[in-house]
Amino acid sequence: MELLDNLALGFGVAFTFQNLLYAFGGALLGTLIGVLPGLGPVATIAMLLPSIYSLDATPALIMLAGIYYGAQYGGSTTAILINVPGESSSVVTAIDGYQMARQGRAGAALAAAGLGSFFAGSVATMIVAAFAPPLTELAFKFGPAEYFSLMVLGLIGAVVLASGSLVKAIAMILLGLLMGQINTDVIS
Numbered sequence: 554m555e556l557l558d559n560l561a562l563g564f565g566v567a568f569t570f571q572n573l574l575y576a577f578g579g580a581l582l583g584t585l586i587g588v589l590p591g592l593g594p595v596a597t598i599a600m601l602l603p604s605i606y607s608l609d610a611t612p613a614l615i616m617l618a619g620i621y622y623g624a625q626y627g628g629s630t631t632a633i634l635i636n637v638p639g640e641s642s643s644v645v646t647a648i649d650g651y652q653m654a655r656q657g658r659a660g661a662a663l664a665a666a667g668l669g670s671f672f673a674g675s676v677a678t679m680i681v682a683a684f685a686p687p688l689t690e691l692a693f694k695f696g697p698a699e700y701f702s703l704m705v706l707g708l709i710g711a712v713v714l715a716s717g718s719l720v721k722a723i724a725m726i727l728l729g730l731l732m733g734q735i736n737t738d739v740i741s
């Protein structure tokens with residue numbers, strides 16, 4: 554029941570007129586930049602990050618979410634219309650979407666991509682909201698032994714997944730660990 558109360562509170566904050574304008578503006582900007590091939594959501598947020606510095610925390614996060622989802626959808630536009638995926642996640646969209654566009658059904662392909670993006674984003678947000686409390690409880694139980702085990706698992710996974718020379722993979726991992734030992738200065 555607490556999940557539904559928190560979702561209702563979140564929707565009450567998000568559906569104010571000001572926050573809806575920030576979400577629309579972020580989605581519009583994200584889509585306009587996400588349409589450019591090679592610029593995915595991460596690059597779009599990095600470019601538009603200075604635009605939210607003067608905002609409060611809630612509208613800034615809402616605008617960043619709009620930018621991210623708009624850029625994620627914008628990559629499918631070029632994939633459908635000119636068969637150039639804007640990012641790696643739009644490659645599958647280019648397969649069927651471009652064929653639909655060549656048959657004169659580009660509008661239907663763009664609508665399907667938009668509705669699919671909206672539905673997937675909404676469902677993913679609900680799943681994250683549902684599983685966030687138990688996952689945070691699990692994360693608080695992590696100690697030094699668990700963090701060390703995760704790090705060793707990641708290093709072993711990197712060696713196993715490395716293609717080519719095993720010696721080069723281990724050397725690169727050791728170099729990365731050595732570089733990770735460099736710490737920041739306390740004063741700066």
